[in-house]
Amino acid sequence: MQIGGISKYVIEIHTKDDIVKAFNFVREKNLPFYFLGAGANTFGTDEGFSGAIILNKILGITEIPDGEFNVSGGEKWDDFVSFIVERGYSGVECLAGIPGTVGAAPVQNIGAYGQEVKDTILSVEVFDFKTGKFKTLEKAECDFSYRHSIFNSNERGRYFILSVNFKLKKGEVEGELYNSLQRYLDENGISSRDPKIIAEAVRKIRDSKLPKPEEEASSGSFFKNVYVSEDKVAELDERGIPHHGTKVNTGWLIENAGLKGKDFYGFKVSDKAALVLINESATSYSDLEKAVEEISKAVEEKFGFSLEQEPNVIGLEQK
Ligand SMILES: Cc1cc2nc3c(=O)[nH]c(=O)nc-3n(C[C@H](O)[C@H](O)[C@H](O)COP(=O)(O)OP(=O)(O)OC[C@H]3O[C@@H](n4cnc5c(N)ncnc54)[C@H](O)[C@@H]3O)c2cc1C
Structure with a gap:
């Protein structure tokens, strides 16, 4: 997301022995710690992190x-x-x-x-x-x-x-495919169920809709899809809100609250996929907090659903 401060320690884990050493290190120093992979779904706060980030580099x-x-x-x-x-x-x-x-x-x-x-x-x-x-x-x-x-x-x-x-x-991919994937296959005359061909199709759909992390700063879907209980499904139909079973199309909610493509404190609601927030010019976590508050409020006021954030924040929920 290209926001957040600095961590006091970063420990790379390449082997099983390294994790034991990291464990002893944080215990001896009584440090807070945070596990990290590639950081695609994580960002830091402006204050940074006074503990150790434990980075997974084990291969094989x-x-x-x-x-x-x-x-x-x-x-x-x-x-x-x-x-x-x-x-x-x-x-x-x-x-x-x-x-x-x-x-x-x-x-x-x-x-x-x-x-x-x-x-x-x-x-x-x-x-x-x-x-x-x-x-x-x-x-x-x-x-x-x-x-x-x-x-x-x-x-x-x-x-x-x-x-x-x-x-x-x-062997081949079995069963019914997700609507939008099947539609893409039909439109492109692909009838094969070879997993390699399906994976390629998925990559093409994603490329047309989602920002590439190396080109635009985002954490993918910023908001989780909202789920309702079984007894509320009929109500969704009455209100004309698209859903897949009990899963509400939350991108649709954001779009229909008039937020798609809009800028909030340097974060843009993607005009291709409304669940995604793209950092265009923001430099701080506090900008993100303000953006999330405004977007959530607009959706809540229009549809009565509260949005939940998907990405993780270093140091806020894990000590
Ligand atoms: C453009 C884009 C598109 C995306 N599309 C999707 C999608 O379609 N579906 C989807 O589900 N997600 C999606 N994501 C989110 C992201 O790709 C996933 O959450 C992914 O699993 C993050 O991997 P990471 O290694 O970067 O995790 P990180 O961001 O490094 O960590 C994520 C969480 O996992 C914990 N963690 C990481 N490594 C370890 C470990 N070794 N042990 C214990 N805990 C660990 C962290 O503490 C943190 O809580 C997308 C993100 C982007 C940027």
Whole structure:
């Protein structure tokens, strides 16, 4: 997002030994700490951080028979997707093009075009900063749901994710595809269900809608989609608010509150995807806070839904 201050310490983790050393370092100095991957979904406050950022740089992908893969947390997520689809496996093709690391993927249970990373995760290898021990968390222990896991809720800041174990399926992509993806395939005369071709299609759609991190500063979708309870779905239809089951099209809410393309304190509501905020000229976290407040207020006043921020803020919620 190109905002925020400076961190007192940054510790790079390249091996399992490094994480033990980092743990001892922050404990001895009694420092607050923050786990970071590529920082695609994280920013800092203007005051900076008086503790240690613990940066995941562990690399390596190990193929285990029967479609199982152990992938180190510092690997680039999109490189892993390419690696998988090249080998003819399906299960993560709709998550192509998502910036960031493999180690961060379980944290908010990354998702796109109807797929979520939880669908292919078997277990997560972690180092526990509460007990100082290595541990394997089975999928059921991670409590995954939409943009949620134990890693960004009850146990935020406790487990450093070293690697993730995946189970992929060999062969074509099965089942119904997400509407907008299927529409793109139809419009482009693509009938193949080869995971590599689907991943390419997803990348093309994303390129046409989402800012490229290296060209425009953003954290992807800034606001989470709003979910309503089952008994409120009919009401959405009556009010003409588009939704996918209980998931409200929150980009539509922002757009229809008249905010798309508008500038707030240097942050622009993307004119291609209204959930995305692009930093055009802002230099401070406090500008972002003001922008978020105004956007949220406008949506709340018009539609009665409160928006929730997706990205993480260093030092605010994790000590
Ligand atoms: C242009 C753009 C498009 C995006 N599109 C999508 C999308 O379609 N779907 C989607 O779900 N997300 C999307 N995102 C958000 C982002 O890509 C994901 O959240 C991604 O997982 C962030 O990876 P990262 O390595 O940069 O994580 P970071 O920003 O470094 O960290 C994110 C969170 O994970 C924690 N964390 C990171 N590494 C570890 C670790 N090793 N152990 C424990 N905790 C850790 C951090 O403390 C933080 O809370 C998008 C972002 C951008 C900029």
